[in-house]
Amino acid sequence: MKTEYTDGYFNVSKKYGFLPMYTCLNDINFPNNFIVLKKFCDNLPIIKKDNRFGILYYHNQIEEKIKELPNLINEINKIEFKLVQEGLMEWRNSDNIKIFIPKKLIYQTLFRYYAFLTSTYCLEPTYNSYMKDKTYDKARNIIPKNISEPFCKVAELLDCNPWLEYHYSYGLGNYTIINKREDCNYKIEDLQVESLFCGDTDEINFIKVHILINLYSPILIGCIFDILKKVHVGDSSGITKNLKKMLNCVQNMNVKRKYMWDYSDKVRYGAYRIFLMGHTGNEKLFDKGVLYEGVYNEYKQYRGETGAQDDIIPTLDIFTGITTYYPDNMLTKYLYELRDYRPKVIIEFFNDLEKESNDLTLKIFEICGVRGLIYLLVIVNEIYLFRNGHWQFVKKYIMSNTKYNVATGGTPLNLWLPNQIKACLDKMNEILLLINHHNMKGTSKDELEILDSIESKQKIKEE
Numbered sequence: 001m002k003t004e005y006t007d008g009y010f011n012v013s014k015k016y017g018f019l020p021m022y023t024c025l026n027d028i029n030f031p032n033n034f035i036v037l038k039k040f041c042d043n044l045p046i047i048k049k050d051n052r053f054g055i056l057y058y059h060n061q062i063e064e065k066i067k068e069l070p071n072l073i074n075e076i077n078k079i080e081f082k083l084v085q086e087g088l089m090e091w092r093n094s095d096n097i098k099i100f101i102p103k104k105l106i107y108q109t110l111f112r113y114y115a116f117l118t119s120t121y122c123l124e125p126t127y128n129s130y131m132k133d134k135t136y137d138k139a140r141n142i143i144p145k146n147i148s149e150p151f152c153k154v155a156e157l158l159d160c161n162p163w164l165e166y167h168y169s170y171g172l173g174n175y176t177i178i179n180k181r182e183d184c185n186y187k188i189e190d191l192q193v194e195s196l197f198c199g200d201t202d203e204i205n206f207i208k209v210h211i212l213i214n215l216y217s218p219i220l221i222g223c224i225f226d227i228l229k230k231v232h233v234g235d236s237s238g239i240t241k242n243l244k245k246m247l248n249c250v251q252n253m254n255v256k257r258k259y260m261w262d263y264s265d266k267v268r269y270g271a272y273r274i275f276l277m278g279h280t281g282n283e284k285l286f287d288k289g290v291l292y293e294g295v296y297n298e299y300k301q302y303r304g305e306t307g308a309q310d311d312i313i314p315t316l317d318i319f320t321g322i323t324t325y326y327p328d329n330m331l332t333k334y335l336y337e338l339r340d341y342r343p344k345v346i347i348e349f350f351n352d353l354e355k356e357s358n359d360l361t362l363k364i365f366e367i368c369g370v371r372g373l374i375y376l377l378v379i380v381n382e383i384y385l386f387r388n389g390h391w392q393f394v395k396k397y398i399m400s401n402t403k404y405n406v407a408t409g410g411t412p413l414n415l416w417l418p419n420q421i422k423a424c425l426d427k428m429n430e431i432l433l434l435i436n437h438h439n440m441k442g443t444s445k446d447e448l449e450i451l452d453s454i455e456s457k458q459k460i461k462e463e
Contacts, residue, residue, distance in 0.1 A: 001228060001352045007345040008087060008104035009158075010167070014225060017217025018311045018346070022105045024176045024194050029099050031091040033075045034110060040069050041113040044120050045199030054199065055120075059128055062121055071146040072110075076153050079106060107157045108168050114151035115169035116195045118143055118162075119275045126285055127274045134270075136404055139277075139285045145294035152295045159344055162292065163278060163302040166309035167343050169195075170276070175211045184216050185252065188263055196272075203272040205263035210307065212256040217312060219249045224319055228356050236368045243364075243375035250382040253312065257389055266397040273398070273408060278304025281410025306409035307390070308338050311346055316383050317423075318353050320376060321361050321430075325423035332419065334411045361431065370435050374447050377431045381454055384424035391418065428458055 004013035011021050025031075030038055044062075048054045055062050079089060088100045122139045129137035143151070148162075155162035164170055179190040193207045223246035230238035279286040279301040289299035317323045326332045339347055364372040398413065407413045432455065440448065 001225070001356050003225070005345045005349040005352075007159075007343055008102065009108050009173075010343055010345055012221060012345065012349045014218060014222035017219070017221045018172065018214055019217060020108070020173055022102060024174070025101065025105065025109050026176070027094070029093055029101065030109075031089075031099075031101065031106065032094055032096075033091070034072060034106075035094055036070060037072060037110065037113050037117075040065075041117055041195060044116065045196045047199035049199070056124065056127075056197070060124070062124055066117075066121055066144060066147065069146055071149055073149040073153055076110065076150055076157075079103060080153075080157060104158075107154050108173050110150065111154045111158055111160075112169040112173050112195055114147065114154065114162075115164040116197065118147060118151060119164045120197060121147070122290065123275050123277060123285075126277070127271065130274055131271060134402065136274075136285060138287070141279075141286050141288075141290045141299070143290055143292050148292035148295050152292055161302045161341065162300075163290075164276065164305045165341055166305055166307070167346070170305045171207065171210050171310070172214060174207060184219060186212050186215050188212070188259065197275040198272045200268065200272075202265045202268040206260070206269065206272070209256065209260045209263065210310065212259065213253045213312065214310070216249050216253050216256075220246065220253075220312065220315070223249065224315070224353070228360075231360070231363050231367065234367050236372070239364060239368050240372055240375065243372060243379065247375055247379050247382065250316070250379055250386075254382055254386055254389070257386060260393060266393075267401060269397040270401045276305040276408040277406075278302050278408065278410050282406055284406075303338065303341055303410045304408040306338070306407060308335065308407075308409055308411075309341050311342065313383065313386060314339075314350065315353065316379070317420075318350060319357050319360065320380050320383065320427060321357065322380065322383065322420075322423050322427045323354075325426040325430075327419060327423070329419070331411070334409070335420070338409060361434070365434060369442055370438055370440055371443050371447060373431050373435050374443065374451050377428060377435070377454055378450060380424060380428050380431065381457070384421065384428070387421050387424060391421065425458070428454070432458065 004011055006012070006021070009020055009022070010016070010018070012018060042048065043054050044056055045054045046057045055065055082089070084103065087103045089103055089106060091099050091101060093099050122141065122143065124140070125137045126139050129135045152162045158168055160168060167173060174194050176192045176194065177186070177190060178192050181190065188205060188208050191208045191211055193204050196203055223242045226242045227239055227246070230242065277285060279289045280303045282304070286301070289301035291299050326335070339350065361373070361376065364376055394413065405413045435451065
């Protein structure tokens with residue numbers, strides 16, 4: 001494998017994990033040429049950052065307001081064709097001060113704003129009906145040219161689809177750390193979210209919890225790279241050390257996952273969830289899709305933003321071999337289809353990791369014996385706990401509040417997570433079978449207690 005996988009914005013490596021390489025642009029370093037877009041989008045949420053009401057608070061106001069936004073396609077074209085050293089563009093900010101910004105960061109920032117703007121414009125009617133009587137009226141499905149042209153252009157430059165997604169817009173490209181911590185153990189108050197739909201605390205914290213989990217990803221990626229390297233040279237102690245470190249990392253991620261219960265009200269989720277909907281699988285809202293005026297002559301369909309586009313659990317599934325137990329059905333097909341909604345550099349990392357992790361369980365056993373398998377087993381158990389916990393979220397945050405049985409990604413809602421939960425249990429049984437057919441030589445008392453605990457819990461899960 002490579003030591004890093006980068007597209008100029010993301011860099012899958014020990015340093016960045018799955019996090020962006022850059023901090024979000026702000027009022028001080030925002031290019032003056034695009035400030036009109038920033039101001040417009042900052043004015044969109046129902047509750048703005050200054051606690052005043054924004055455009056979305058007033059029904060259908062966006063239809064008229066959006067006509068006032070200039071088409072910035074020519075400004076974007078200037079960036080694309082300008083040759084610059086080290087990818088840095090020279091700009092003037094609103095105070096006419098010279099600044100230098102990476103091209104990819106400009107593309108990502110514009111993409112995020114246009115993604116939020118487009119979802120707001122299209123799904124406002126659905127949001128209004130949901131807030132009125134929990135129904136789902138049809139969305140607007142013709143995107144005006146002054147929005148569609150620049151949006152499709154920056155999507156092309158980032159090599160992604162022109163619709164709200166997890167990496168470049170809603171999640172990983174949508175936060176700023178305001179209090180740096182060296183141990184990655186961040187708190188809710190350490191983060192600031194940049195773009196929003198409703199603007200209330202529940203939506204803000206919903207996004208923050210996803211980020212808090214991903215802030216551990218540099219540790220996770222570092223452990224994976226180190227374990228694969230140690231496997232190649234047969235370093236037993238190095239493998240075990242990094243498996244322990246990875247276990248601690250995933251346990252911390254599970255702790256942060258539970259923050260959702262305390263920081264984001266489950267009843268309020270249904271409101272801002274509307275804006276995460278895509279077109280594929282959501283024909284009730286979008287009919288045959290959306291028409292990008294001035295760009296395409298036919299309607300397009302894309303999947304919506306979903307936590308299933310996050311990289312952590314798929315990475316752990318590939319690394320541990322859980323993917324070999326994915327059932328052969330439509331739900332698994334959807335899961336792999338969602339890979340295409342990730343940045344290409346993430347897909348490349350996944351593909352290389354699949355090759356490097358082939359037969360990894362047996363390799364760890366051959367080098368480390370039962371000790372290595374015990375730590376791998378507990379890591380898989382943490383993946384199970386993550387998925388099971390997420391399934392509890394789905395039941396309480398979504399299924400208890402709506403009868404609309406479509407996930408934001410356009411897939412069937414009620415079978416999605418149980419489909420992969422069983423794969424975790426099957427992988428654990430494989431590891432347990434290997435362990436129980438060999439002696440426990442070299443294992444400590446603590447490790448044996450861990451094994452006993454997992455075996456007891458495994459029997460309960462399967463009953």
